Amino acid sequence: MTLPLEGLRILDLSRLLPGPYCTLLLADLGAAVVKIEDPQGGDYVRQMPPQLGEEGSALFHALNRNKKSVALDLRTPAGREALLDLAAGADVLVESFRPGVLDRLGLSFDTLVERNSRLILCSISGFGQSGPDRDRAGHDIGYAARAGILGFAGEPHGRSESWPGVQIADVAGGSLSAAVAILAALRERDRTGRGRHLDVAMTDGALALLHLHLATTWGGGGPLQRGTGPLNGGYPCYGLYRTKDDRQMALGALEPKFWLAFCAAVEREDLGVRGYDREARGAVEALFASRPFEEWLALARATDCCLEPVWEGDEVEADPHHRARGLFFDLPDPRLPGGSLRSLRTPVRIGEPPLQPAPFLGADTRAELEAAGVSAATVDAVLALLR
Structure with a gap:
């Protein structure tokens, strides 16, 4: 070929x-x-x-x-x-x-x-x-x-x-x-x-790379600010969270169906209508801090909710999906x-x-x-x- x-x-x-x-x-x-x-x-x-x-x-x-x-x-x-x-x-x-x-x-x-x-x-x-x-x-x-x-x-x-x-x-x-x-x-x-x-x-x-974020700004969302925009730390459904053992998980449950699936998996259906509510971020931070990394990793593998581990060091190369892709x-x-x-x-x-x-x-x-x-x-x- x-x-x-x-x-x-x-x-x-x-x-x-x-x-x-x-x-x-x-x-x-x-x-x-x-x-x-x-x-x-x-x-x-x-x-x-x-x-x-x-x-x-x-x-x-x-x-x-x-x-x-x-x-x-x-x-x-x-x-x-x-x-x-x-x-x-x-x-x-x-x-x-x-x-x-x-x-x-x-x-x-x-x-x-x-x-x-x-x-x-x-x-x-x-x-x-x-x-x-x-x-x-x-x-x-x-x-x-x-x-x-x-x-x-x-x-x-x-x-x-x-x-x-x-x-x-x-x-x-x-x-x-x-x-x-x-x-x-x-x-x-x-x-x-x-x-x-x-x-x-x-x-x-x-x-x-700020194309989407500037559109939000120009549409009335206010100036760009560190850690408070929808996709850089503002929305509770989308962000990095520390676990009980000080590892990190990346949650990207931006669509309601994924956020609802996440809330159901962690038995917090009360958060289901608050995925875009910045005031709910503290509750989600506390939730992640209550369980160790391995427990969150198991939940991520079992639940279709856009939750992934933040790999560190040599863990990236050990990822079985990357290896299967021949990267x-x-x-x-x-x-x-x-x-x-x-x-x-x-x-x-x-x-x-x-x-x-x-x-x-x-x-x-x-x-x-x-x-x-x-x-x-x-x-x-x-x-x-x-x-």
Whole structure:
């Protein structure tokens, strides 16, 4: 069986998480992804702990399976010319520099499309290619803060230090938004025959996660507030609750039928009409605090009421449903201690993805440049920087 994106060729100049996870999604769907890395160290994530002996970081291996690596110094004439030759045969180029960096390197969108009018350039940045803050440096925590995500998390009147600990703006705002934009632009190109420049701002994407909550605000529900909105701690039928032994359960009984089922299971039918009554939250908190975690876990398994355990630590990987779905797998890699790397599948699966380990820095430079028709002199100049 062929994969849906077979035949699609992507150049990935991005680093760290947002761009590489976007191209990992596309690589797992069959796209040929070539990482373009600086010869001096490559993608920054190669150096981040934990390190797998001399084979680079676990983070790099997790984000860059099924890709190839070409090392180019884009500040040199040879590196720039090689990149333009590679772009001439590519469908998509993904980058995550600050706005204007590609222009200063002589690799603007206009320059790229002179070589390949069908090329789609996807620029992922913190604040976008326009606006007064476009040149500000940042990372996920700052983008989520500016988008209002962090100010909406935690207990009422709680400290602003509350945050989920996962990269919301990077992945939801950057990786997933970019993947959708790229696929839409490819469909458009089928009609027009021309590429386009895509502007993906991680802050915009993080802000999009408040779409439903802002609609409530603009509809008369008042300003966004930490821990008091319908779905962030206000409704008793929807929230996190501590058990007698200080574990947590997640109750999502938003529809009346699920709330009524929950109330019946705990023999508190008197709460059945109070699922949306904020004043009833204390009673539900006391109810959860009266029983240990294992008892709530048994009730969750026996009752169809949208009640789930909050897994901690290694419990996630031990979940029998996740295992049955094949979400975790061992990626063979003879270069690593033990000969394999524990890995997580990407969530969109149409056919079985390839299972090639992440590449050494610059491992595919010669082969990819020669296949793209780069001149022998330019190839030699590029390879000289790798020695």
